Amino acid sequence: MAVEPELRARIEDLLGALAAAIDDGEVERWPDFFTEDGFYQIIPREGYEAGHPLGIMTCAGRGMMRDRIAALRDANIYEPHAYCHLLAQPLLERAAEGDIAARTNFALYRTIQGRATELFAAGKYVDRIVEEGGELRLKSRHAVLESRRVDILIVLPI
Amino acid sequence: MSAVRRSNEPLLDWPAEGVTRVPYRVFTEPEIYRLEEERIFRGPVWHFLCLEIEIPQPSDIRLASVGETPIVVTRDEKGAVNAMVNRCAHRGALVCLKERDRQKALTCAYHSWSYDLEGRLQSVAFRRGVRGKGGMPEDFDMTQHRLERLRVETFCGLVFGTFSAATPPIEAFLGPMTSGLIRRALGRPHRLLGMHSQMLHNNWKLYAENLRDSYHASLLHTFYTAFKINRVDMDGGMLLSEDGRHSVSYSKRATLQASEELEGMRSAQSASALEGPRLLDTFDEWPDGITHAIQAIFPTLGVQFTLNSIAIRFFTPRGLDETELFWIYLGREEDDPRQADMRAIQGNLTGAAGLVSLEDGCINEFVQRGTRGSPDEAAFVEMGGRAVASSDNSRATETGIRGFWQAYRELMGL
Numbered sequence: 427m428a429v430e431p432e433l434r435a436r437i438e439d440l441l442g443a444l445a446a447a448i449d450d451g452e453v454e455r456w457p458d459f460f461t462e463d464g465f466y467q468i469i470p471r472e473g474y475e476a477g478h479p480l481g482i483m484t485c486a487g488r489g490m491m492r493d494r495i496a497a498l499r500d501a502n503i504y505e506p507h508a509y510c511h512l513l514a515q516p517l518l519e520r521a522a523e524g525d526i527a528a529r530t531n532f533a534l535y536r537t538i539q540g541r542a543t544e545l546f547a548a549g550k551y552v553d554r555i556v557e558e559g560g561e562l563r564l565k566s567r568h569a570v571l572e573s574r575r576v577d578i579l580i581v582l583p584i
Numbered sequence: 585m586s587a588v589r590r591s592n593e594p595l596l597d598w599p600a601e602g603v604t605r606v607p608y609r610v611f612t613e614p615e616i617y618r619l620e621e622e623r624i625f626r627g628p629v630w631h632f633l634c635l636e637i638e639i640p641q642p643s644d645i646r647l648a649s650v651g652e653t654p655i656v657v658t659r660d661e662k663g664a665v666n667a668m669v670n671r672c673a674h675r676g677a678l679v680c681l682k683e684r685d686r687q688k689a690l691t692c693a694y695h696s697w698s699y700d701l702e703g704r705l706q707s708v709a710f711r712r713g714v715r716g717k718g719g720m721p722e723d724f725d726m727t728q729h730r731l732e733r734l735r736v737e738t739f740c741g742l743v744f745g746t747f748s749a750a751t752p753p754i755e756a757f758l759g760p761m762t763s764g765l766i767r768r769a770l771g772r773p774h775r776l777l778g779m780h781s782q783m784l785h786n787n788w789k790l791y792a793e794n795l796r797d798s799y800h801a802s803l804l805h806t807f808y809t810a811f812k813i814n815r816v817d818m819d820g821g822m823l824l825s826e827d828g829r830h831s832v833s834y835s836k837r838a839t840l841q842a843s844e845e846l847e848g849m850r851s852a853q854s855a856s857a858l859e860g861p862r863l864l865d866t867f868d869e870w871p872d873g874i875t876h877a878i879q880a881i882f883p884t885l886g887v888q889f890t891l892n893s894i895a896i897r898f899f900t901p902r903g904l905d906e907t908e909l910f911w912i913y914l915g916r917e918e919d920d921p922r923q924a925d926m927r928a929i930q931g932n933l934t935g936a937a938g939l940v941s942l943e944d945g946c947i948n949e950f951v952q953r954g955t956r957g958s959p960d961e962a963a964f965v966e967m968g969g970r971a972v973a974s975s976d977n978s979r980a981t982e983t984g985i986r987g988f989w990q991a992y993r994e995l996m997g998l
Binding site (some may be wrong): 483504576580581 | 804806807858859860861908928929932935939942943946947
């Protein structure tokens with residue numbers, strides 16, 4: 427079933443704002459784009475297609491997302507770097523229970539301090555989006571990476 | 585840059601202090617890297633190739649590598665596991681192209697030379713020519729051409745290969761301690777939960793050191809310390825195999841006695857409760873109280889469990905200062921859904937985005953960059969003394985690193 431233009435515009439705004447929050451260094455806002463028990467996983471395409479339960483990063487609920495942020499702010503060691511997400515137009519579909527299934531291709535460029543910008547990842551977001559008290563939120567997001575090979579490390583969510 | 589070396593000069597002069605010093609040239613010298621391919625990767629050493637569960641059925645095929653040499657692993661009609669160099673005996677093209685495949689025969693795409701799953705040449709296209717013209721010489725002998733074979737042994741579902749006839753059987757190579765601990769972690773039927781890899785911009789031996797370095801874990805990996813998963817002030821030790829080349833660093837989480845020395849460190853500060861405590865939900869599966877063990881198996885394999893997360897780390901050189909590190913996560917066939925879920929969530933601790941391991945993605949590169957321009961300087965490796973010996977009650981030691989270099993020097997003649 428088609429998604430009406432007004433709702434599509436709101437979803438595109440949601441996906442764009444989420445990417446911008448990470449790109450702009452406001453990763454603290456990232457969990458707010460999810461429902462309280464929202465699920466997030468970065469997983470290589472081959473594992474996603476094989477149905478593997480374990481990805482590269484998994485957060486079950488906003489609490490685990492906030493722990494990730496606390497770790498990258500206070501505990502983890504890495505060279506300063508920033509992301510730039512490029513999002514394709516999402517493909518949207520009404521799913522069961524009134525959820526919206528969205529699939530959005532992305533390219534992610536990473537710039538480590540003092541180095542050239544490099545393509546860090548490309549793939550697709552496979553999202554389930556729900557409306558909660560008038561707000562759209564992600565019930566789940568799989569960031570499916572085309573390659574299983576990660577350059578150096580991943581510390582920021584994709 | 586070093587001057588051109590005369591043929592009679594040694595590749596490097598290892599400092600007189602022996603394995604407590606590591607000359608930085610070993611991480612940057614192309615000639616040493618070339619020699620490693622010959623003496624380590626084609627030497628009398630077992631190399632991890634893949635898991636048996638990746639090739640469960642006859643005709644299953646899996647690609648692997650030993651050093652930079654491409655390898656194809658097959659399970660033949662009789663159920664036996666074979667490993668060959670993935671290089672056609674004709675003109676050297678890759679014979680198998682898919683990382684995972686199922687085929688009755690291995691056929692090179694270039695000129696259709698075809699091999700059975702043990703690597704024996706079965707047919708050659710246009711062997712007798714076309715319409716009676718061309719073709720191989722009369723004396724062409726199929727039995728004289730085959731895929732170069734490796735010896736293969738399996739242990740607890742791990743497939744190992746070696747080029748050398750001198751490599752002892754796998755259990756003798758591992759020794760009783762190492763094989764016993766692998767059996768403990770992988771002895772029951774397991775299944776694949778996930779897999780990915782990480783490109784490290786450093787020589788492979790810097791990661792080999794890192795894997796054996798129980799000293800850094802509490803200091804660099806602050807998440808470990810802050811959340812009391814593995815700390816140097818828990819009961820534990822760093823044990824070496826008799827020959828010193830394999831090691832295990834282990835700890836018992838229930839035995840933490842916070843030490844003054846660690847509490848003052850950056851890594852022990854920031855401690856706060858997890859907002860998503862499910863990360864550290866565990867179930868009891870290790871009756872001996874050991875909750876964390878990282879085994880380093882010479883030269884490039886790691887088998888570890890952290891709480892209930894069981895993983896294999898395997899790394900392989902992709903050039904002088906490029907290393908690919910693979911993370912393979914396993915569960916057990918008998919796991920109930922709750923246990924399977926715990927293992928999946930605990931997978932967050934390690935890997936390319938591991939809360940406690942992601943620093944290893946960059947720290948070895950920091951050494952590669954830090955030592956650039958200083959090939960004649962050497963690392964100082966005396967934590968825990970100067971010996972290559974087990975450290976029964978402390979992991980504030982670099983003995984595992986010394987054990988690696990001892991084995992390395994012996995094989996390399998350096």
